[in-house]
Amino acid sequence: MLYHYLVPLVREFTVLNVFNYITFRAAGAAVTSLLLAFLLGPVILRWLRARAVHQVVRAGTPDSHQAKGATPTMGGVIILACAIPSVILWTRLGSAYSWLALAVTAGMGAIGFLDDSLKLWQKRTGQKNEGLVERYKLVGQVTIGVLLGWYLWKNPLSANLPGASTTLPFYKYVLVLPAAVWLEWLYVAFTTFILVGVSNAVNLTDGLDGLATGLSAIAFATLAIFAYVIGRVDTSRYLGIFYMAGAGELTVFCAAMVGALIGFLWYNAHPAQVFMGDTGSLALGGGLGAVAILLKSEFLLVFVGFVFMAETLSVMIQRSVFKYRKRRFGVEYAREHRVFVRAPIHHHFELKGWHETQVVVRFWIIGILTAVLALTTLKLR
Numbered sequence: 001m002l003y004h005y006l007v008p009l010v011r012e013f014t015v016l017n018v019f020n021y022i023t024f025r026a027a028g029a030a031v032t033s034l035l036l037a038f039l040l041g042p043v044i045l046r047w048l049r050a051r052a053v054h055q056v057v058r059a060g061t062p063d064s065h066q067a068k069g070a071t072p073t074m075g076g077v078i079i080l081a082c083a084i085p086s087v088i089l090w091t092r093l094g095s096a097y098s099w100l101a102l103a104v105t106a107g108m109g110a111i112g113f114l115d116d117s118l119k120l121w122q123k124r125t126g127q128k129n130e131g132l133v134e135r136y137k138l139v140g141q142v143t144i145g146v147l148l149g150w151y152l153w154k155n156p157l158s159a160n161l162p163g164a165s166t167t168l169p170f171y172k173y174v175l176v177l178p179a180a181v182w183l184e185w186l187y188v189a190f191t192t193f194i195l196v197g198v199s200n201a202v203n204l205t206d207g208l209d210g211l212a213t214g215l216s217a218i219a220f221a222t223l224a225i226f227a228y229v230i231g232r233v234d235t236s237r238y239l240g241i242f243y244m245a246g247a248g249e250l251t252v253f254c255a256a257m258v259g260a261l262i263g264f265l266w267y268n269a270h271p272a273q274v275f276m277g278d279t280g281s282l283a284l285g286g287g288l289g290a291v292a293i294l295l296k297s298e299f300l301l302v303f304v305g306f307v308f309m310a311e312t313l314s315v316m317i318q319r320s321v322f323k324y325r326k327r328r329f330g331v332e333y334a335r336e337h338r339v340f341v342r343a344p345i346h347h348h349f350e351l352k353g354w355h356e357t358q359v360v361v362r363f364w365i366i367g368i369l370t371a372v373l374a375l376t377t378l379k380l381r
Helices: 002-009 014-020 022-050 063-070 076-090 096-124 134-154 185-205 211-230 233-239 249-268 277-294 298-304 306-329 331-336 345-351 356-376
Strands: none
Touching: 002 014, 002 022, 002 076, 014 022, 022 076, 022 211, 022 249, 076 096, 076 249, 076 277, 096 134, 096 185, 096 249, 096 277, 134 185, 134 277, 185 211, 185 277, 185 298, 185 306, 211 233, 211 249, 211 277, 211 298, 211 306, 211 356, 249 277, 277 298, 298 306, 298 356, 306 331, 306 345, 306 356, 345 356
């Protein structure tokens, strides 16, 4: 918004030329969302406490987490209330990249908000705290994924790249396309899988104070660099990657998310004053998945979202092995011979004796290391 109001005044005030630079607007978006978090955070926290919007402790979590049932949840509202206005304020409003990323993030956040609201209502009425029925939640996530994939397939955002395509890390100018035109619909299925998978992965990771918040900030910061590089003709040519006109605006989106997440971490750090709930985790996962899809860099999520992926795999392995052993040897044997003490894997390390803050910081370190590995793919091609 500021870009459209102030850039036309450059002839009279040359200092306003800084609004032409994505780096300046990205920094402005990050600072704005951070300041908003400090301003709006206490207000939203008081609102949540006044309405007793308390955390619903997930089944299967360690006993030490039972005390967290009195902590407010739905703190994802803070992240969205800070990041969305910041993006709108600092991005170029004509950017389809920014609007698509915002739409997916807000849509996933709305699903999470409905899920959190139902859990709280069920808790107050003495019903089983299941929230939104899993299949209904999945239908909502899949719908958003299909709509995004279909739109990008039919309306390519970059003139030099087909809508139904993706790229591979470590390879120069390698474009992955469906084997035949009539198979292009597979791209829609692919983007849907990525979006649903990442949103649920972040949701599973959100089990310790500050864990998902810090990892998401690291991931968004990494993708901000990729967005900036891919959106520049000179840098993308030098590094041997596809140039995507306008993709640099996603740098502003990612920077706003980083600022909002750092601000939210002020309240979410151990001992947490508020949890993000599904409102935040699904929105963050949706935002990460959307940025990767828009940048044609879906496979980068293997590095950028390594910890999220590991958390998800730990749950899948735990459930699969348990079901197999239960069917083969009986339920008692299956319970005594679990792969992990508890899944997701962050609870496994907790029960192995790591303090909660140790798990969080060590997982952050892993997230930073894999983010650096992701950045090496820019040069190692």
